[in-house]
Amino acid sequence: IELHxxxxxxxxxxxxxxxxxxxxxxxxxxxxxxxxDPVITDIAAAHQVSAGQVVLAWHIARDVLAIPKAASPERQSENLGALDLALDPGEVEAITALGRADGRINAQDPAVYEEF
Known part of the structure; x- marks a missing residue:
């Protein structure tokens, strides 16, 4: 499902x-x-990691299987670094609180999807 x-x-x-x-x-x-996003970049700076690693660690902390696209070996290696990052519950909550009504990438809500 779309989840970020x-x-x-x-x-x-x-x-x-x-x-x-x-x-x-x-x-x-x-x-x-x-x-x-400042919330994500602030957490990244506090842990001295990339913003992408923070977001992937957030998924891990929430028991979500995240499979990011990464074409280069460098980005793949960076993404794997998220496995070594443990966010505290307050950080997880702060990132989750970024949710917003217009946050969906695809405007088509699958709950009311109609094929044209």
């Missing part, structure tokens, strides 16, 4: 976890456009 800090899918994730469903995040970095 601007569209955190709190209710869907809670449902999935309560029912033993592994949630896979589509566009876990929101195509990179949230990597300059």
């Amino acid at each position: 800090p601007y569209f955190p899918q709190v209710e869907q994730l809670a449902y999935d976890q309560a029912n033993g469903i592994i949630t896979e995040a589509w566009s876990p970095l929101r195509r990179g456009d949230l990597l300059s």
Whole structure:
């Protein structure tokens, strides 16, 4: 499902976890456009890591399977560094709080999707 800090899918994730469903995040970095968000960059600076690593660590902390696109070996290696980053609960909460009504990338809501 589409899931990233601007569209955190709190209710869907809670449902999935309560029912033993592994949630896979589509566009876990929101195509990179949230990597300059001050909340994310401040957390990255505090941990001396990249903003992308912070977002991926957020997914991990929420038990979400995130598979980011990474074409270069350098970016793949950087993404793997998120496995070594442990965010504290306040940081996870601050990132989750970035969710917003216009956070969805794809404006088509799958709950009301109609094929044309």
